[in-house]
Amino acid sequence: MARLTTESTIYVTYIATTPEKCWEAITTSAFTKLYFFGRTVESDWNVGGEIAYRSTDGNTDVQGKILECDPPHFLRFTWHVEMIPELSHLPDSIVSYRIERAGEGVVRFTMIEEHPAPLDERLLEGGRSGWPLILSGLKSVLETGKMFKADPPGPPPAMLEYFKELRK
Amino acid sequence: MSKSKFLYVTYIRTTAEKVWDALTNKELMKTYWFNMHQESNWTAGSSWEMKDSKGEVWDSGKILESQPPHKLVISWQHQHHEVTRAEGFSRMTYLIETAGPMVKLTVAHESDVENSDLIAKVSGGWPMVLSSLKSLLETGEALPRA
Numbered sequence: 330m331a332r333l334t335t336e337s338t339i340y341v342t343y344i345a346t347t348p349e350k351c352w353e354a355i356t357t358s359a360f361t362k363l364y365f366f367g368r369t370v371e372s373d374w375n376v377g378g379e380i381a382y383r384s385t386d387g388n389t390d391v392q393g394k395i396l397e398c399d400p401p402h403f404l405r406f407t408w409h410v411e412m413i414p415e416l417s418h419l420p421d422s423i424v425s426y427r428i429e430r431a432g433e434g435v436v437r438f439t440m441i442e443e444h445p446a447p448l449d450e451r452l453l454e455g456g457r458s459g460w461p462l463i464l465s466g467l468k469s470v471l472e473t474g475k476m477f478k479a480d481p482p483g484p485p486p487a488m489l490e491y492f493k494e495l496r497k
Numbered sequence: 498m499s500k501s502k503f504l505y506v507t508y509i510r511t512t513a514e515k516v517w518d519a520l521t522n523k524e525l526m527k528t529y530w531f532n533m534h535q536e537s538n539w540t541a542g543s544s545w546e547m548k549d550s551k552g553e554v555w556d557s558g559k560i561l562e563s564q565p566p567h568k569l570v571i572s573w574q575h576q577h578h579e580v581t582r583a584e585g586f587s588r589m590t591y592l593i594e595t596a597g598p599m600v601k602l603t604v605a606h607e608s609d610v611e612n613s614d615l616i617a618k619v620s621g622g623w624p625m626v627l628s629s630l631k632s633l634l635e636t637g638e639a640l641p642r643a
Contacts, residue, residue, distance in 0.1 A: 434641060435640055461505075469631075477510075
């Protein structure tokens with residue numbers, strides 16, 4: 330029996346950079362391409378405006394609306410997965426990025442993925458396997474200036490099981 | 498199933514051997530663990546201690562499992578604060594896996610105590626230590642102390 334959850338996923342990483350550089354790395358495609366599996370990010374960064382992550386072939390992978398935007402410290406937006414057809418019926422999640430100074434030349438970066446509407450707990454595994462890879466890349470790109478080349482992890486086993494049940 | 502758990506994954510551009518070395522080498526540890534270090538001979542059954550720069554023991558326990566360079570399990574009891582010490586032993590696992598040109602390092606720290614104070618405390622510390630370790634292995638420099 331599927332268990333529903335509203336549990337959040339939180340990931341914290343410390344990066345040797347400035348809040349301004351870190352903000353640039355999450356809001357400009359020149360940077361996101363280097364660590365977000367080649368994806369670009371597009372938005373006018375105004376509250377109520379759209380945000381989209383697009384793949385290299387131009388397809389929209391994730392679409393959302395900006396809920397809060399306070400450069401260079403806080404961004405919060407709705408997150409609707411378009412890239413996996415089995416997930417397009419799901420209610421929006423909310424993703425936020427918080428950037429805080431944590432000593433001289435270091436920022437604490439916090440990503441929170443919230444699920445205001447209950448969803449099958451197996452679906453949390455998608456974010457839980459993807460975010461560590463993406464945000465490890467964000468840190469590497471900011472600290473080394475080099476691209477962080479990684480293949481997208483693909484749906485984890487728990488999610489594949491969910492897809493199989495959907496098709497029944 | 499443990500009652501309190503901290504789980505963290507980081508990907509580091511290096512080799513499994515270098516991660517193992519950094520996690521078990523006392524001198525390297527001092528650079529990224531914010532002046533703390535651990536003492537052990539890192540074989541199953543041997544004792545394990547976490548000390549500050551004055552030599553005071555903050556945590557101690559023993560090595561439960563050791564498979565260099567891929568897996569290390571430590572039974573871990575806090576010693577410095579009485580309330581946390583009274584929780585007894587927690588269990589900390591490092592899993593070091595090769596993932597293409599990178600290493601996937603997983604840290605799982607678990608306790609059988611519900612709402613464990615130790616797990617709450619280490620949940621704040623681990624991201625800092627592991628971020629600093631990643632910086633050290635990728636850039637040659639650990640993060641400066643906050």
